[in-house]
Amino acid sequence: MLVTGASRGIGAAIARRAARAGYAVVVNYSEDSAGAERVLQDIHDDGGTALAARADISVPAAVGSLFDAAARLGEVTAVVNNAGITGNLIGNLVDMPAENVSRVMDVNVGGTIFMCQEAVRRMGTQAGGRGGAIINISSTATKAGSPGTWAHYAASKGAVDVLTTGLAAEVAQHGIRVNAVAPGSTNTGLHAAAGMPDRVARLNPTIPMGRGAEPEEVAAAVLWLLSDEAAYITGAILPVSGGR
Template sequence: MAEPVPQVVIVTGGSRGIGAAVALRAARAGYAVVVNSSADAAGAGSTVEGITADGGVAVAVQADVSDPAAVARLFDAAASLGTLAAVVNNAGITGNLIGPLTDVPAATVRRVLDVNVAGMVYVCQEAVRRLSTEPGGRGGSIINISSTATKAGSPGTWVHYAASKGAVDVLTVGLAAEVASQGIRVNCVAPGSTNTGLHAAAGMPDRVERLNHTIPMGRGAEPDEVAAAVLWLLSGEAGYITGAVLPVSGGR
């Protein structure tokens, strides 16, 4: 009897933080995982090593999601592992700075929008092309990673970033309705303050701890807690859910 073809999930921005946690959980759930990164080859390699050491299947693929041609190559690489079943659209940046919007350089604004908005769109476009039942695909699931920063807008810190994540929420809702008849579910997970390297990279490593008093549960999330929500939305238990924006925020 022929071996079953692996179900493949692509995780963009999978070299660290939430993306790495999603990749590891997905592998434990039985997916073959494509771990994408833009430049962090060492981090992506570490995620792959963690998966393979646990008996899973994974490959690291470098691709800048703001480049549509690179996104197409990323999906081509996924096809070599098995049948694409899911895409976790996690790649996102803040521009590695914290401050008022007037202090954000134009080049930083452009790069954040290119990755967080245009990159999300390019990945969603390619995912629909590959998953849609209309041209013969098998359907599947897309999870976009947003942020609860969209609620308050992150004044004084990351207004540009919060604005980009607001676009992700709208993209999710619109695309979910557009492709529901094509066998594709599109949902969004919106983490609150999460213990990742994002804050340290922007020069404020204690930012999550400083926000704890604003969170009803009194602490920031761990990446694996966000990953658990992602994997649930990918599962059959969430089979009638599409167009949802699920906050994972401790009540904030």
């Protein structure tokens, strides 16, 4: 399994859980090498197999090199497109700098597309692959649009939802299932990095279940969609949001 943005948060939880499920895991990261090494060590301590690979997924050539690195562990049969950014700026869309908006779109939309393209080229039965599954990490921010905070981020995740639907139909005959998991408010460092360390707690009263998700709960949904129990599911967008 190849997991992008796996050095922390939801990606790290997915990588650890995947290793416990028996996958050899590629822990992708862009900048946080120390975090990736911690995840790698956790997996090795549990007796799992993994390697860390640095790549900026918004660069197509880097995506190809990432899959080449993954081949050291064997044939890739699962790809989790978790890497995503908010740009770490908060405010109304009209005030967002153009370079911030462009970078969010480059990573969240372009990077996910490039990863999906390479996954299909390598895994699809039309290309001699064994088939497999792709999970895109979306967000329930697509429902309300994150006004006043991250409307551009919500828009990028809306694109991920549409990509999931379209690609699932394109590659169903090639032995590849494509689904998305859409976390709601989740206890990760994402909010603190943007200067809102208490954001999850502030949103708790708006969540029917009264709390934010833990990364491990999102990871559990991802691994279920990758499992044989979900063999007839493709094109789905599964919310993990406590009912919000």
